[in-house]
Amino acid sequence: MVTSRSKNKKEAINSGGNLPKQNLTVTTQIDTQNDIATQSKNFALKFSLLKNKRKADANTEQDKSTFPFTQNEQTGSVPDELNLEQTASKKPTITPGCDSEHLLQEKWDTRDRALNFYDRQVLDYLAPKMQEFIARQEFLFVASADRNGECDCTSKFGKPGFIRVLSNKYLMYPEFRGNGVFANSGNITENPHIALLMIDFIKDTIGLHVNGKARIVTNDELLRLADKLPQDVIEEIHQEGKKCPERWMMIEVEEAYIQCSKHIPLMKKLDKQIDWGTDNIAAKGGDYFQLMDIPLYDRLGGDKAMEVCVDLFYQKVLNDDLVSSFFKDIDMASQRLKQKSFLAMVFGGPYHYSDADLRATHKPLIEKSGLSDEHFNRILEIFKETLTELNISANEQQSVMEILESTRDAVLNR
Numbered sequence: 001m002v003t004s005r006s007k008n009k010k011e012a013i014n015s016g017g018n019l020p021k022q023n024l025t026v027t028t029q030i031d032t033q034n035d036i037a038t039q040s041k042n043f044a045l046k047f048s049l050l051k052n053k054r055k056a057d058a059n060t061e062q063d064k065s066t067f068p069f070t071q072n073e074q075t076g077s078v079p080d081e082l083n084l085e086q087t088a089s090k091k092p093t094i095t096p097g098c099d100s101e102h103l104l105q106e107k108w109d110t111r112d113r114a115l116n117f118y119d120r121q122v123l124d125y126l127a128p129k130m131q132e133f134i135a136r137q138e139f140l141f142v143a144s145a146d147r148n149g150e151c152d153c154t155s156k157f158g159k160p161g162f163i164r165v166l167s168n169k170y171l172m173y174p175e176f177r178g179n180g181v182f183a184n185s186g187n188i189t190e191n192p193h194i195a196l197l198m199i200d201f202i203k204d205t206i207g208l209h210v211n212g213k214a215r216i217v218t219n220d221e222l223l224r225l226a227d228k229l230p231q232d233v234i235e236e237i238h239q240e241g242k243k244c245p246e247r248w249m250m251i252e253v254e255e256a257y258i259q260c261s262k263h264i265p266l267m268k269k270l271d272k273q274i275d276w277g278t279d280n281i282a283a284k285g286g287d288y289f290q291l292m293d294i295p296l297y298d299r300l301g302g303d304k305a306m307e308v309c310v311d312l313f314y315q316k317v318l319n320d321d322l323v324s325s326f327f328k329d330i331d332m333a334s335q336r337l338k339q340k341s342f343l344a345m346v347f348g349g350p351y352h353y354s355d356a357d358l359r360a361t362h363k364p365l366i367e368k369s370g371l372s373d374e375h376f377n378r379i380l381e382i383f384k385e386t387l388t389e390l391n392i393s394a395n396e397q398q399s400v401m402e403i404l405e406s407t408r409d410a411v412l413n414r
Helices: 004-014 043-059 099-107 111-121 128-136 183-190 219-223 231-237 296-300 302-317 332-346 355-369 373-389 394-405
Strands: 139-145 151-157 170-175 193-200 206-217 247-259
Touching (some): 099 111, 111 247, 128 206, 151 183, 219 231, 219 247, 332 394
Antiparallel strands (some): 206 247
């Protein structure tokens, strides 16, 4: 079995080892050609299949829409024993997987098992039975990474058939209104590589991995291709309110392979009333993990978050005409540490300030520099600007500002 990554490696070998940086072309026409269901066990047969498939693809008339993706270079250190620049691992190959994957198979003596799995189970397209399996699924797991390799994994749910198989090389699923974070969508904007996992816990206790490249597609883009899409997709786009997808994720399949059954538990599906797209707190699980009982200081990232907050706050303060003069002759390194401790206290951290501390600290500023309510108000405004710039939510901002306001009389020695 030859995969897309294998094709790229073959091309790299023939071109001197350098992969051409090309844009990914995604065909939005529904592919009606027959799926190739061939298992091959030798190099010659695999190479022949690859040539025939390329020739067939070249002779197929298709309407195409080009979706460009920027190829991002991967960075990161490599253990010495897997340093590809210092090994002879880059041999001509048509097997799936990366070079380090193959090196580890050799190191840990699993190469024969891996090759058997590649030959029998890994395709670069969706076989007919895979397509049938996908059409029955009600959820899938989605994994992605940004340009720096930082990962996110989420789950998607829907009624059977919510994942649409467009052809043996393309599938897509709808994106509905969620928490507004767009972790996977943001990753895919930077790095189109995506991994899908579908598991049947109810009937056959089997799973399917699908890896490939993804593109975010809007409803308007799909409506322009209405004559090439399944009718139920068009009907779903025309649903009203929360039942209408906000956008879609289209995936070009590069690898498809089984998740074996032996450790998948068999479960019984029970009836549950589902209000798709609801914002009801109870229906969504509320604060199941009781995170609101954890201080904002810890939820934001502890001392490191306070350092970021203090740096930005003083950057604004020292550039403000009304209050910068209060810090003219101040040791800012020492002041920064004090402010960090004070903010940690405000955010619910382990530090504590008393009214006496605040009065003693600010009394000289009142007597010598005329610290007043006007200045206190401006400091609060700057602090609110800082919180906003750091993307602290409005509710959390209000709580913090109420705590700061409660210190007014102590700061102004009243």
